[in-house]
Amino acid sequence: MKRIFFTLVLLVATPFSTSSLANEVRYYDFEIIIFESLDEESKISEAWKNDVSIEPPETFVTLGKPYPGPMPKEYMPKHTFKLLPGNAYRLTEDAKLLKESEKYRILLHTAWRQPGMTAETTLPIHLHKEYIVTQKTEETPVATATTDPDMPAINLPAPDVTVTKSKAILDGYLKIVLSRYLHANFNLVYKTGLPLTSEPKVTIVNTNEDAEAEDLGKPIEPYIASYQLQQTRKMRSKEVHYIDHPTLGIVMLAWPYKGEDVKSN
Numbered sequence: 001m002k003r004i005f006f007t008l009v010l011l012v013a014t015p016f017s018t019s020s021l022a023n024e025v026r027y028y029d030f031e032i033i034i035f036e037s038l039d040e041e042s043k044i045s046e047a048w049k050n051d052v053s054i055e056p057p058e059t060f061v062t063l064g065k066p067y068p069g070p071m072p073k074e075y076m077p078k079h080t081f082k083l084l085p086g087n088a089y090r091l092t093e094d095a096k097l098l099k100e101s102e103k104y105r106i107l108l109h110t111a112w113r114q115p116g117m118t119a120e121t122t123l124p125i126h127l128h129k130e131y132i133v134t135q136k137t138e139e140t141p142v143a144t145a146t147t148d149p150d151m152p153a154i155n156l157p158a159p160d161v162t163v164t165k166s167k168a169i170l171d172g173y174l175k176i177v178l179s180r181y182l183h184a185n186f187n188l189v190y191k192t193g194l195p196l197t198s199e200p201k202v203t204i205v206n207t208n209e210d211a212e213a214e215d216l217g218k219p220i221e222p223y224i225a226s227y228q229l230q231q232t233r234k235m236r237s238k239e240v241h242y243i244d245h246p247t248l249g250i251v252m253l254a255w256p257y258k259g260e261d262v263k264s265n
Helices: 002-022 092-100
Strands: 027-037 104-115 125-139 160-178 182-194 225-235 240-243 248-257
Touching: 027 092, 027 160, 027 182, 092 104, 104 125, 104 160, 104 248, 182 248, 225 240, 225 248
Parallel strands: none
Antiparallel strands: 027 104, 027 248, 125 160, 160 182, 182 225, 240 248
C-alpha cells in the first residue's frame, strides 16, 4: 500500500513540476568585444553611405541604467540587464590578443546579465561610445639629386610630423531573442572623421577660374566615413562566436547563469 500511495503522489506531482520548469526564466551572462579593423584596404572594399543613421526604437535598454518602464514580475531586477564586473569576464584572453595586435583597435568590451526573452518580450540594448582618434603622419624631406661625386652628403632635417585629431562614434542596437537557440541581432553604425567641434575649421579657396563665385572660400568638413553592420547570428551558449565585417568585428559569448557567486554592479 505504501508503494502504491507513493506512486500516485508522483503521478500527480509530475505535471506540476514539468509546468514549473517550462515557465522558469533562464538567465545568461553575455559578453561582447567590438573592434575596428585598421586595414585601410578592407575599408574601401565596399561602397559605404556616409549619411547612415539608425532610427531609435520606441523602447530600449541602456546597460547600467534603470529598466525602461515597469519590469515584468517574472524577472529578477538584480539579474535583468545588469553590468558585470571585470572579474566575471571570460573573453580576457581574446581582448589581450586584440590589444597586442597592430591590426585592430578595441572599441567596446562589456558584459551583462539578462533573462532569455522571446521575440515578443525582448528589448533592444543601446550600444553607444565616443572616441577621440589621434593620427600621426610623417612627411620625409626630399633631397635634391646631384651627380657631383665631390658634393658632401646633405644632412636632411627630421621628418615633418603632423598630428590630427578627430572624433569617432559607435552607435546602434543589439537585440537578443531566445527560442530554440539564442539569436543575436546587431544593427551598428561606426562613424569616423567627425570634427571635434560642431563648426568646421577648415576653409578651402578654389583657384579654378571657371569655378562659380559662391564656391570660393566655402567651408568644408573633414571626410566622414560611416560603416554599418547589420547581422543576425544564431548562438549556442558556452561557445565563442565571431562576426566578421570589412571594418568592424565582434566576439561574443553567452554563458548560462545558474546562481554562481558572481556579483553584478
